[in-house]
Amino acid sequence: MCGVDELVERVDDQDRVLGVVVSRRQAVQEGWLHRVAVTVCRDERGRVLVHRRSERVSRFPGLFEVEVGGAANVGESYEQAAARELAEELGIRALPRLLFTFLNRSGLSPHWLGVHEAVMSDAVAPDPDEVAWHGWLTQPELQSALLEWRFTPDSHEAFSRYLAFRTVTARNDQ
Template sequence: MVSSPVDEVVTVVDDADHVIGPESRGEVYRRRLRHRVALVLCWDQRGRLFVHQRTATKLVWPAHHDVFVGGVVAFGEDYAQAAEREAGEELGAQVATPTFLFHHRFDGEYPEWQGVFETVVSGPVRPQVEEVGWHAFLPLDEVVDRMAGWTVVPDRIDPFRRYLAERSG
C-alpha cells in the first residue's frame, strides 16, 4: 500500500510517449518529468457529464474544476487499466469499461502524455472525499458555459476542446 500520493510509483515517458521507467509521483512533480495520465469523461444514463471541483488538499491544482476523472498511470499499468481503475475509484460507482478516444500530449507545467477515454456511469456516485469537493452531472452545453467562469485544471482544457471539436466534426 502506498503511504501517500507523493510515494505512488508512476510511469515516466519521453516526448514520444516511450517508457523511460518508474519514478515517485513526488519526484515527477518536483523535477517536472513527463509522465502518463489517464483521463475519463464520465456520462450518466441521461447523457450528462460528471464535473467536479478538486479538494483543496490535492497535490497539484487544488480546488480547480475538472471535466475528467483520472490520474497518473501507475508503473506497470497501461492507459486503459489506469482509466478503469481511476474512474471506479474516484466515482465510487459502477462504470462501463472506458472507451479509448485519443492520445494527447500536454506540454505545460507538469508535462504529460494523456490517454483520453469516456464511459457511462450506472447508478449513484460516491466520489472519494479526498479527491472531490463538489460534483454534479450537467448537460454538455451547460458545462461549456460554466467553464468560462471556472478555474479549470490546466491539463484538461486542450483535450476537452479536442473532444468537443471531434464530437462536432
C-alpha cells in the same frame, strides 16, 4: 490518491516506456514525461460529470475538472489507470474506452494524457478526500461553467480535444 507519491514510468516524446521508474513528484519537478489517464464521464442523457477537487488534494485543490483521473502507475495501461481512478474517486466500476492520447503541456509539467470516455448512470459515490462537489451538466451548462468557474489547467484543452474527437467520430459514422 491524496497525499501519496505514486511511482510512474518515464516515457519519451513518442509515448514509449523508457523502463525508468520515478516518483510522480520527481517527474513533475524535473519535467520528465510520464502517463496520466483521464475519463470524461457522461450519462445516458449526454450530460457530463463535472466535479470540484477537494481542498485536501495536493494538486489543484478546490478547482473544477471535467475529467476524472490520475497518473498511470508502473506497469499500468492507460485503460487500467483510468478504471482504477474511476473506482478510487467516484466509487464506480467501469471500463472506460480510450479515445486518444496527446502530449499535454498544460498543468504542472508535461505528460502524455490518455483521454477516455465512460457512459454511466448518474449514481456515483465520490470519495470526499478527492471530490468536494459533483454535478451532471448539459453541454450549454458546461460551456458556461468553463468560462465562469476555475478549472484545472488541462481541463480546457482535454475537453476541447474530446469534443473535437466526438465531432469527427460522429461525422465519420454517418
